[in-house]
Amino acid sequence: MNPINSPAIWRSLLPRPDAETHKHMRGRLGVVSGNALSTGAARLAARAGLRIGAGLVKIFCPADAAKVLAPTVEAVMLSSFVTADQLAALAQPMDAVVIGPAAGLTEATAANVAALGRTGAALVIDADALTLFRDRPGDLFACLDRDDVLTPHEGEFERLFPGLLAKGRGAAAGEAAERAGCHVVLKGSATVIAAPDGRCVVNANGSPWLATAGSGDVLAGMIGGLLAQHMDSFDAACAAVWMHADAARRFGPGLIAEDLPGLVPAVLADLYRG
Template sequence: MSPINDPAKWQSLLPWPAADTHKHVRGRLGVVSGGALSTGAARLAARSGLRIGAGLVKVFCPPDAASVLAPTLEAVMLTSFATADQLTTLAQPMDAVVMGPAAGLTEATAANVAALARTGAALVVDADALTLFRDRAGDLFNYLDRDDVLTPHEGEFERLFPGLLIKGREVAALEAAGRAGCVVVLKGAATVVAAPDGRCIINGNGSPWLATAGSGDVLAGMIGGLLAQHMDSFDAACAAVWIHADAAKRFGPGLLAEDLPDLIPAVLRDLYPS
């Protein structure tokens, strides 16, 4: 059985700023939004990435979503794109990009995944950008490298890796990471994080209060925020999963996904080296 996720395994690797650090050194995170009626997931991911330490966070949105997003964003920047090629150009300076939450099950989303793969940014691929590649998972895997992270729940995992879950979550996640060539975060009550090099860890501080819409979007943003700060992808995923669950436990009953980003600083404060 794989080890249990514990801060002792990654706490010393968290990317704390130094006295002379500026925002670009802290990393640049991009988040791709869905259309005008599907912007909430991107806002959750973007705020979470900013809260976990990324120095600059920018949302990339279709033109029809810009007027919806602009009044709702403050520290998070915003720019629109009309084509996949434009997205490639706009995302080029980013260190990491979150793609998939409420992106839409359309070929435009598939084209946007391919466009982001051309940037060199570390990718967090979630939600619609996973489901879209059902029956053609190889196309998605061709876009990925070892710095990227897939964040499926069991339903999305089954679409990409049909039949694997029958082997058990740990074995399935490890085999999936090998097939995809990147880190896989198999979400659930005991989330499994697996890397293609054979590293695997089981999260032991899961919280039932995370069973609420949007909590996965927050986790994607948290992983992206740590990747933007150049944390190793496996360590970033392990840290984000634990911090995410600890934040939920601190709030308890009545938790909404909107609450989670603002709970992150208290968890980080307790992890900060004294």
């Protein structure tokens, strides 16, 4: 039976700024947006990354989305790109990048994933950037390294790892992490976090209020924000999953994804107090 995810595992490893810390020391997170009609998911992920402590967050967007995003972001920065090579150049200074939320099920997204895989940034791969590779998972795995994190729900997991769920969620996530050569967060009421080295925990504080559109985008941003601060990928995923659920528990009925980033500071403050 897999261990339960608990702050005891990772609380002492949470990044904490001190008096000499500046924003670049706190890490740089990139988030790739979809087109002009699909920018909300990136905004949710970016805000979550800021709230969990990344010092600088920048959204990278297709040119048609720039005029939509520019009036809606404040502390989050913005750059536009046309080609995958341009995206890679923009992402080169980033410590971590989130790609997938509302990115689009297009070959352009596949090219963007491959280009980001060459940057050295820790990647969080979610949503469209998972489904896109349903018939060619090897192409996705070839872009990844051990620091990267896949964040599928069960439907997305089945598309990448057909039949594996029949072994049970824990065993399936563990084998998937080994196959993909990276970390896997198998989302659900009892989210499983698995590392390619065999570590695996089950999250036990899941909240039904997270069953709302956009909550997964926030989780991707939270994981990315911790990765940007150079937290170990397994610890970052474990911490973000637990904090995500705790934030939802604190809010309760009526929660929408937009509420979640604003709840993160109180969760962090309690963890810091220990």
